[in-house]
Amino acid sequence: MAQDMEQLYGERLKRYVTAMRNEKPDMIPIRPFVAEFTAKYAGYTCQEVTHDFQKAFAAARKCAADFDWDAVVGNMVYVWTGLTQAIGTKYYAVPGIDIPPDTGFQYLEPPEEKAFMKADEYDQLIEDPTGFLFNVWLPRISADVSAMDEPTSMRNNLSFLKGGMAMLNYFTAFGTQNELLRKESGTVSAISGILKAPFDIIADKLRGYLGLITDVMERPEKVLAACEALMPHLTHVALSGADPDKNVPIGLWMHRGCVPFFSQKHFEKFYWPTLKPIVEEIWAHGHQVLFYAEGDWNAHLNAFAELPDGSIVYHVDQADIFEAHKAIGEKFCISGGIPNFLLSYGTEEEVRECCKKVIDGVAGDGGYIMDASAIVQNDGKVENIKAMTDFTREYGVY
């Protein structure tokens, strides 16, 4: 049995990697990014899979064993709130504590005046990003960590001790999880490592979206310098978590740097010049980046086309996947394009029709990976996910 699983794993890895290199595999690989859907399928609440990562791992493995998927993420409900609670992180609404137990965790952005970084603190961030995070940012985002001018406390000390040990425990457990996925169901771990664009991380965790909107108008040179100061660090973190075998890509989670959140001019001035060199550097090390283009990034396809052939895998969420394929399909593998509302509220027949349309329009020459548009949460219907899987297996053979 173990040998069969190893053979299956090998076939799936080859299929998945071949498609990501924008080539034609034996059939279309299926790599659904399923998050709270796994809880629903395995019989857990959102609270259970968010707060107890072993249950999240078990749910992901159950789905991998029961569905014919080539690759999955070991835990797409990635934010383990047991860890964030140990650190004292303020910006999560935790299922079962802050929100109902069967609602997925939420990220809470503070109001502009309570942003975790103030408008006049850019120079500190630019001068010493790591020092700024430890000395200024962390005390603000944690209920337990003392600010530099405050006396220390047991809660402060425990935040670092428990947070550090818990994080190491969690990351180490992913190694075991990936081995179990391989041995139990022959499933490939879909991504390795994390990247966010400098401009996005400033909006997400430092200045907030509204604060950054003000900053690009009132202090644009500071914003650009901050993005540049973050670049080497984000590159380092991405590479440190990358797949040593250089098979699976580093995940880039794209948030609010696109039109209409910002203008085309701002994308061209801030977002792209400080992301493109990172992707090129990562590619120079032999790693692909998975552009998880949440929302609609089709206004920027010409920019993405500047990247070297094969350097990225481009995931389409709400954008027109046919337009994306036409613009960059010659250069890069495309994934996604099956709308989440259809998977939640449509019929199985509608799902099959949509899959056929996407496969016919995008997958003809290879270089396509079947997936939902966005991460599948607990509103995804089991029968529709099964329809997407089974139809792709039947129809998606080259």
Next chain:
Amino acid sequence: MAKEKKAKRKPGACIPWEEKLKELPEISGDEELVKRVWEDIDALGYMYIWQCLLSF
């Protein structure tokens, strides 16, 4: 990547070895060993704060 030269702390480091070395008495044994172990563990602190920012 030109801005990297201006960074007070290089990527991967919280307290650079050069800074730590100034606090130590003269190392009579294998300095390279001490340096390597310091940097390996210091990198865990770096990972902690940047993963807090990026992943959690």
